[in-house]
Amino acid sequence: MVTRKEKRNREKEANYFFEFLKIQKHFFKDLMNNLKKVADHRHQSYITYGPEVLLFTMMLKNMTGLKSMRNMSESFNKEECIKNVGKVLGLDSLEELPHYDTINDFLSGLDVNELEKIRTYMIKELLKKRSLESYRIEGKYWGVIIDGTGLHTFHEKHCKHCLRRAYTNKETGETNVLYMHHVLEAKLVVGDMVFSIASEFIENESENVSKQDCELKAFDRLAKKIKKIFKRLPICILGDSLYACETVFNLCRAHKWKYICRFKEGRIKSISTEFKAIKELEQSKDQNSLVWVNDIAYKDRTVNLMEATMKTEDGKSKEYVFRAC
Numbered sequence: 661m662v663t664r665k666e667k668r669n670r671e672k673e674a675n676y677f678f679e680f681l682k683i684q685k686h687f688f689k690d691l692m693n694n695l696k697k698v699a700d701h702r703h704q705s706y707i708t709y710g711p712e713v714l715l716f717t718m719m720l721k722n723m724t725g726l727k728s729m730r731n732m733s734e735s736f737n738k739e740e741c742i743k744n745v746g747k748v749l750g751l752d753s754l755e756e757l758p759h760y761d762t763i764n765d766f767l768s769g770l771d772v773n774e775l776e777k778i779r780t781y782m783i784k785e786l787l788k789k790r791s792l793e794s795y796r797i798e799g800k801y802w803g804v805i806i807d808g809t810g811l812h813t814f815h816e817k818h819c820k821h822c823l824r825r826a827y828t829n830k831e832t833g834e835t836n837v838l839y840m841h842h843v844l845e846a847k848l849v850v851g852d853m854v855f856s857i858a859s860e861f862i863e864n865e866s867e868n869v870s871k872q873d874c875e876l877k878a879f880d881r882l883a884k885k886i887k888k889i890f891k892r893l894p895i896c897i898l899g900d901s902l903y904a905c906e907t908v909f910n911l912c913r914a915h916k917w918k919y920i921c922r923f924k925e926g927r928i929k930s931i932s933t934e935f936k937a938i939k940e941l942e943q944s945k946d947q948n949s950l951v952w953v954n955d956i957a958y959k960d961r962t963v964n965l966m967e968a969t970m971k972t973e974d975g976k977s978k979e980y981v982f983r984a985c
């Protein structure tokens with residue numbers, strides 16, 4: 661056991677910047693060059709800092725857990741810090757670190773694809789190093805979770821791409837519209853870590869679309885993106901019950917991926933009916949039990965369904981896990 665005091669002392673001795681550089685040099689040797697290559701949208705004659713300085717400063721801010729940009733400018737503009745950053749980037753002449761206004765200005769006009777290229781470079785390096793091999797499913801497939809997240813919600817229209825959702829205020833009875841921005845993320849699962857490998861915004865093309873964009877439509881686009889970047893990577897898509905549907909099965913088949921999705925009763929009725937019928941024949945009385953049925957016919961394919969029943973501390977809980985190949 662490490663006491664808190666020992667931990668504090670140990671942390672005092674740790675040089676996190678040095679540790680970070682060690683990791684960066686080992687896994688991402690070419691990171692700084694990649695930052696330098698980011699396409700710069702600014703007028704070239706007004707530039708003091710190249711993209712690598714701006715992006716690296718931002719990375720330091722996020723890694724050190726600084727909450728605000730203002731905070732960052734205050735904490736980083738110290739002689740030693742400037743010197744260290746200059747050294748890392750091979751810029752001996754670096755005298756100041758960029759002001760947060762300069763960074764904001766750069767980031768607000770930056771093409772998202774430019775950052776995606778850096779992420780792709782990093783993920784591919786990690787895979788190449790083969791240090792995550794033990795996390796492959798059945799020693800072969802990389803688990804990739806598909807996960808939709810809300811980014812922003814507004815009470816007034818924010819832009820023409822906003823997703824809209826009408827809701828009724830229970831107290832006033834008034835109907836209002838929420839304006840939202842969501843993103844669909846593909847995340848590589850390696851033990852208790854997840855790494856984002858591709859993102860797709862869920863947004864409407866224009867205000868007058870007859871049907872709004874949704875997670876499944878965005879998944880179609882995201883899947884194409886993943887396939888383009890990681891052409892031959894053996895992938896197993898991991899999704900919640902929304903993904904247990906034919907659209908996703910077909911997409912996975914087209915891209916030669918496996919999939920494991922949560923299955924909620926009612927998502928595909930014929931499958932749960934058949935599963936239940938077979939399960940009743942072989943029902944186990946165990947409270948912690950695992951029941952599965954292979955090769956349940958569904959359209960022109962077969963799927964496997966597994967049900968795990970586990971006792972939880974607050975009583976009993978039942979879960980369907982759906983797996984299809």
Ligand SMILES: [Zn+2]
Pocket residue numbers: 817818819820821822823839840841
């Ligand atoms: Zn918007």
